[in-house]
Amino acid sequence: MSTIGFVGAGNMAAALLQGLLRGSRFTPDQIVASDVRPERLIELSKAHGIRTTSDNIAVFRDCDVIVLAVKPQGIDAVLVEVGMFVRAEQVVVSIAAGVPLAHIESRLPAGSRVIRAMPNTPALVQAGATALAAGRCASSGDIEVARGLFEAVGRVVVLAEAQLDAVTGLSGSGPAFVMLMIEAMADGGVKVGLPREVAQLLAAQTVLGAAKLLVDTGEHPARLKDMVTSPGGTTVAGVHALESRAVRSAFMDAVEAATKRSVELGRAFAVKAPTSPGSPNT
Numbered sequence: 001m002s003t004i005g006f007v008g009a010g011n012m013a014a015a016l017l018q019g020l021l022r023g024s025r026f027t028p029d030q031i032v033a034s035d036v037r038p039e040r041l042i043e044l045s046k047a048h049g050i051r052t053t054s055d056n057i058a059v060f061r062d063c064d065v066i067v068l069a070v071k072p073q074g075i076d077a078v079l080v081e082v083g084m085f086v087r088a089e090q091v092v093v094s095i096a097a098g099v100p101l102a103h104i105e106s107r108l109p110a111g112s113r114v115i116r117a118m119p120n121t122p123a124l125v126q127a128g129a130t131a132l133a134a135g136r137c138a139s140s141g142d143i144e145v146a147r148g149l150f151e152a153v154g155r156v157v158v159l160a161e162a163q164l165d166a167v168t169g170l171s172g173s174g175p176a177f178v179m180l181m182i183e184a185m186a187d188g189g190v191k192v193g194l195p196r197e198v199a200q201l202l203a204a205q206t207v208l209g210a211a212k213l214l215v216d217t218g219e220h221p222a223r224l225k226d227m228v229t230s231p232g233g234t235t236v237a238g239v240h241a242l243e244s245r246a247v248r249s250a251f252m253d254a255v256e257a258a259t260k261r262s263v264e265l266g267r268a269f270a271v272k273a274p275t276s277p278g279s280p281n282t
Contacts, residue, residue, distance in 0.1 A: 002030060004149070005063030007056050007078055009035035009044055012095055013069035015123045019152030021048060022126075034059045060085040065145060068094040068104075072269075075099055079107035086112050091142045093117055093149065097168065098265040101135040101161055113138045115146040118167045119153070121175050128154030129171040133161035165266065169259030177254055182207055 004026065006013040013033060020026045028049035034056050035041050041052035053059065060066060060082045070078050075096045086092065086108050093115045094104055101116050108114065114135035122128045130150040134143050143158055150156045159167065182203045189199030214221055229235045242248075 003063045004065045005059035006033040006067045006069050008069035009033040009040050023152050032059050056082050065091045072096045072099050083108050093146050099269050103269040111137050113142050118164050120171045123153040126153050130156050131167040132158045165262040166259050168262040169255045173258035
């Protein structure tokens with residue numbers, strides 16, 4: 001692919017384009033971004049040397065791959081605006097949370113190649129987790145194109161769209177759960193006498209290191225837990241305290257609750273009638 005365009009230039013779009021430029025897969029003149037905020041476009045142009053515009057149609061006219069990086073409540077306005085300009089050879093990648101593929105496809109010309117992506121906020125530091133799902137007309141090659149984009153900012157999995165709500169509940173909402181855990185661990189450190197800044201640093205680095213150990217070794221988390229849980233030691237006392245307060249169940253319930261909420265939000269889009277003249281459903 002030769003040119004990529006971002007419709008919407010928020011934090012996630014900025015993370016993606018930074019990752020692409022850092023990996024030398026693209027040069028600044030191969031990336032175009034549009035946004036309704038002139039100050040944001042000036043900021044990105046100065047920081048990265050990319051082309052910017054306030055014209056969404058220009059992005060579709062000039063680019064081979066389009067990333068729809070707009071908020072879910074704004075995606076219909078964008079799709080109506082640009083729908084007739086989508087070309088058969090273009091790949092459209094949506095990161096609008098909760099917006100189903102069918103909703104997007106119904107507002108684009110028949111045969112449009114659409115990929116839905118669910119990234120998470122650690123993409124901002126090139127440590128993201130992204131799930132991809134292919135639309136009806138997207139090919140395996142289109143999935144590989146999208147995979148290449150998101151591997152620039154982290155790990156990628158390919159799933160059926162029906163599983164994306166679970167991804168939202170786990171890795172989409174998960175960073176907030178982990179931040180809550182880090183905050184609580186730091187508070188515990190303060191309670192037993194550590195300075196706040198030291199406790200927070202140690203808590204954050206411990207979570208970072210534990211996650212890296214798990215990912216790099218491929219070991220089951222229970223085995224890695226057992227490696228530091230000596231008979232009668234400090235760790236088993238702490239684990240017992242956590243288990244007695246049902247922390248494991250609390251995390252499982254949190255993922256389940258977030259998943260159910262994602263399903264509810266997706267239903268709001270599923271009931272909307274298609275509006276694009278090019279829709280295969282009209």
